[in-house]
Amino acid sequence: MTLLEVENLAARHGLLQAVRGVSFTVDQGEILAIVGANGAGKSTLLRTIAGAHPAAQGGVRFDGTDLAGVPAHKRVGLGIALVPEGRKLFGELTVEENLAVAGRRSRPGPWDLKAVLDAFPMLEPLRGHRASSLSGGQQQATSIARALMTNPRLLLIDEVSLGLAPVAVDAVYESVRTLKDAGATLLIVEQDLGRALSVADRVLCFLEGRIALSAPTGEVTREQVTAAYFGLDRPSVPEQT
Numbered sequence: 001m002t003l004l005e006v007e008n009l010a011a012r013h014g015l016l017q018a019v020r021g022v023s024f025t026v027d028q029g030e031i032l033a034i035v036g037a038n039g040a041g042k043s044t045l046l047r048t049i050a051g052a053h054p055a056a057q058g059g060v061r062f063d064g065t066d067l068a069g070v071p072a073h074k075r076v077g078l079g080i081a082l083v084p085e086g087r088k089l090f091g092e093l094t095v096e097e098n099l100a101v102a103g104r105r106s107r108p109g110p111w112d113l114k115a116v117l118d119a120f121p122m123l124e125p126l127r128g129h130r131a132s133s134l135s136g137g138q139q140q141a142t143s144i145a146r147a148l149m150t151n152p153r154l155l156l157i158d159e160v161s162l163g164l165a166p167v168a169v170d171a172v173y174e175s176v177r178t179l180k181d182a183g184a185t186l187l188i189v190e191q192d193l194g195r196a197l198s199v200a201d202r203v204l205c206f207l208e209g210r211i212a213l214s215a216p217t218g219e220v221t222r223e224q225v226t227a228a229y230f231g232l233d234r235p236s237v238p239e240q241t
C-alpha cells in the first residue's frame with residue numbers, strides 16, 4: 001500500500017530552487033534511502049514533506065490525504081515525524097524529559113517510554129542525563145527515540161550517521177533495523193552509500209534538486225549510484241565549435 005506520494009514537488013530558498021519537480025512514492029513498511037551530494041536538496045525535501053518548509057509547486061499526499069495547507073504540527077498528528085539534521089534536542093532537559101515532551105503529542109500506538117527504551121537500550125542508563133551532555137551518537141539515538149514517541153507512521157531521518165563514530169553508527173542502524181522489523185516506514189537521508197544500500201529497500205539519488213536515479217537496492221550497484229551521485233551517467237554536453 002502506498003503511504004506517501006510526492007508529486008512534482010518543488011521547494012525554494014528565495015530564488016534558489018532546491019527541489020525541482022520531484023515525484024516518487026513510498027510504500028507502507030518500506031525503507032527509502034535518499035543519497036546525494038551536499039546541497040542536492042535532500043534536507044529541503046524532508047522538511048517540505050514534514051511541513052517545516054513551504055512547497056513552491058506540486059504536492060504531498062499521505063495515506064491518501066492531500067497535505068496542502070496542513071501545518072507541521074498537524075502532520076505530526078497524522079503520523080509524520082521528522083528527525084532533523086542537527087538533532088535539535090532540548091539541551092537543558094534530560095533524555096527522559098525530551099522523550100516525554102514528544103510523548104505529549106503522541107498518537108495512539110505501540111511506542112511509549114518503555115517501548116522506546118527497549119528499542120534503544122543505550123538510552124536506558126542515560127535517562128537522567130541532560131541532552132547537551134550526550135555524545136553525538138547518543139543524541140542521534142535520543143532524537144530518533146523522541147520522534148518514535150509520537151507514534152509515527154512515517155519517520156523521516158535526516159543525516160542518519162553524519163558526524164558519528166562508527167560504533168555509534170552501528171548502534172543507530174541496529175535500531176533502524178528494529179524499527180523496520182516492527183513494520184515502520186522510513187525515509188532516511190544518508191551520506192554513507194554502503195549503509196544506505198545495506199539497510200534500504202530502495203534508493204533515490206538526488207542531483208541538483210532532481211532525482212538522478214531511483215531503484216530497488218537489490219537491482220543497483222554501488223558504482224551506478226556513485227555515477228548518478230556525481231552526474232557521470234548523464235550524456236555530456238557536446239563541445240561548442
Ligand SMILES: Nc1ncnc2c1ncn2[C@@H]1O[C@H](COP(=O)(O)OP(=O)(O)OP(=O)(O)O)[C@@H](O)[C@H]1O
Nearest residue numbers: 013016018036037038039040041042043044045085
Ligand atoms: N536556509 C537556507 N537558506 C538559503 N539557502 C538554503 C537554505 N537551506 C538550504 N539552502 C540551499 O538549498 C540547496 C539545497 O540544500 P539542502 O540542505 O536541501 O541540501 P542537502 O542535499 O540536504 O545538503 P546537505 O547534505 O549539505 O544538507 C543548497 O544549495 C543550499 O545551499
